[in-house]
Amino acid sequence: MRHLFLSIALSICALLPAHAEQAPTLADDPAIEARVQHLGEELRCLVCQNQNIADSHADLAMDLKKQVREQIAAGRSDREILDYMVERYGDFVLYRPPLKASTVLLWAGPFVLLGVVVLLLGRRLRRRTVQAAAANTLSADEQQRARALLAGEEKQV
Amino acid sequence: MSRYLWPLGLFVVLAGFLFAGLFLNPREVPSPLIGRAVPAFSVAQLGAPDKTFSPADMKGKVWLMNVWASWCVSCRQEHPLLVELAKTGTVTMVGLHYKDERDAGLKWLADYGDPYLLSAHDRDGRIAIDFGVYGTPETFIIDRQGVIRHKHTGPLTPALLRDDILPRIRQLEAS
Numbered sequence: 001m002r003h004l005f006l007s008i009a010l011s012i013c014a015l016l017p018a019h020a021e022q023a024p025t026l027a028d029d030p031a032i033e034a035r036v037q038h039l040g041e042e043l044r045c046l047v048c049q050n051q052n053i054a055d056s057h058a059d060l061a062m063d064l065k066k067q068v069r070e071q072i073a074a075g076r077s078d079r080e081i082l083d084y085m086v087e088r089y090g091d092f093v094l095y096r097p098p099l100k101a102s103t104v105l106l107w108a109g110p111f112v113l114l115g116v117v118v119l120l121l122g123r124r125l126r127r128r129t130v131q132a133a134a135a136n137t138l139s140a141d142e143q144q145r146a147r148a149l150l151a152g153e154e155k156q157v
Numbered sequence: 158m159s160r161y162l163w164p165l166g167l168f169v170v171l172a173g174f175l176f177a178g179l180f181l182n183p184r185e186v187p188s189p190l191i192g193r194a195v196p197a198f199s200v201a202q203l204g205a206p207d208k209t210f211s212p213a214d215m216k217g218k219v220w221l222m223n224v225w226a227s228w229c230v231s232c233r234q235e236h237p238l239l240v241e242l243a244k245t246g247t248v249t250m251v252g253l254h255y256k257d258e259r260d261a262g263l264k265w266l267a268d269y270g271d272p273y274l275l276s277a278h279d280r281d282g283r284i285a286i287d288f289g290v291y292g293t294p295e296t297f298i299i300d301r302q303g304v305i306r307h308k309h310t311g312p313l314t315p316a317l318l319r320d321d322i323l324p325r326i327r328q329l330e331a332s
Contacts, residue, residue: 046291049183059256060291063282088289090189 036069039078043068043085044095052095188289188308195222195303196287203254203262203276210251210277217301219329220249221322223273224285224295226257227265232294235312236269242318243272248326252276255285255293298322300329 040054045061053061053068064085071081085093097103138146190196199211212222223239225232243250252273254262259278266276279285288297291310298307307325309317 046186060282063286067286087189088286089291090187090289092186 032069032072035072035078036065039068039072039081040065042082042095044093046089046093184292184310186291186310188305190289190297190305191308193305195297195299195305196284198277198284198287200277200279200284203252203259203266203278205275206259206278210275212299212303215249215251215299216303218249219301219326220251220274220299221326222251222253222288222297222299224253224255224288224290224293225276226255226293227261228257229255229293231312233269235294235314236272238313238315238318239272240270247323249274253285253288253290254278255290256280256282296322298325298329 037054041052043053043064045051045053045056045058045064047058047060048056051058051061053064067084068081071084076084082094091097091100091103097106099107195212197212199209202208202210225236239250242248250273252275254276256279259280262276262278266273277284282290288295294312296309296313297305300306306329307322309322313322
């Protein structure tokens with residue numbers, strides 16, 4: 001029994017690295033593979049939407065990587081390949097959404113929000129300084145008393 | 158008082174957005190192909206490997222293209238509906254047999270019924286990429302001029318067919 005387990009475990013181990021070698025690298029040229037990797041990081045996998053196709057092992061991501069690889073081999077530029085994907089899958093396929101009328105809020109929103117918060121904070125701080133300054137000023141009466149007290153102290157010393 | 162109302166208001170707005178988000182379907186990605194000509198291709202038919210199919214063959218007809226595969230569980234789910242629809246003869250359906258073996262596809266159609274005029278055999282999924290397919294089953298409505306008018310990702314349901322797909326087809330056929 002133990003032998004059986006051992007042999008099963010060993011054969012699984014023997015299979016694992018073989019499997020790893022089958023993983024996607026298909027282009028022999030490392031320069032092409034680097035570009036595939038780079039473009040893959042710019043493209044969203046639509047099956048598993050929070051992954052890019054470089055990371056994803058979904059069937060579709062594999063196919064799209066194959067497409068990218070072939071198009072690079074055919075001499076297409078990065079721009080052309082991204083356009084090819086957008087033509088078919090829409091802007092959503094780009095991991096970094098393009099700046100357009102419909103995405104202005106997405107790009108500018110955080111900065112607008114930051115601006116509003118800074119403005120509100122500035123106003124509040126200014127108001128507080130004014131109030132503090134008002135609380136610090138003494139009336140003519142109080143000033144006289146303060147002077148008298150200070151003078152009195154000096155005398156006592 | 159307004160000091161305490163501010164966060165409450167913010168919370169209500171945020172909760173409103175999140176609540177609305179519960180009913181959105183993140184898988185429904187608008188297709189850039191709507192309103193554009195159907196991608197051209199010519200490929201062997203599933204049932205008759207010696208014959209080819211090209212979308213140009215369908216010029217002059219309003220038709221549905223349904224992307225399916227024998228390995229696709231949701232396709233199995235929507236399939237009886239398509240078989241029913243085919244019986245009514247309302248619309249011509251063409252299958253795009255996606256990334257699947259010929260034998261498996263033919264057996265599937267034999268087992269569950271074949272609602273399609275024919276199926277195009279997209280063995281390596283290359284045609285599907287031109288259609289921006291990312292989740293089978295997908296259904297495209299194509300008009301007489303060969304322009305894609307609508308796309309649905311995911312299985313069709315009776316309600317969807319009745320309230321969305323069929324009205325669109327009727328409208329296209331009337332025009």
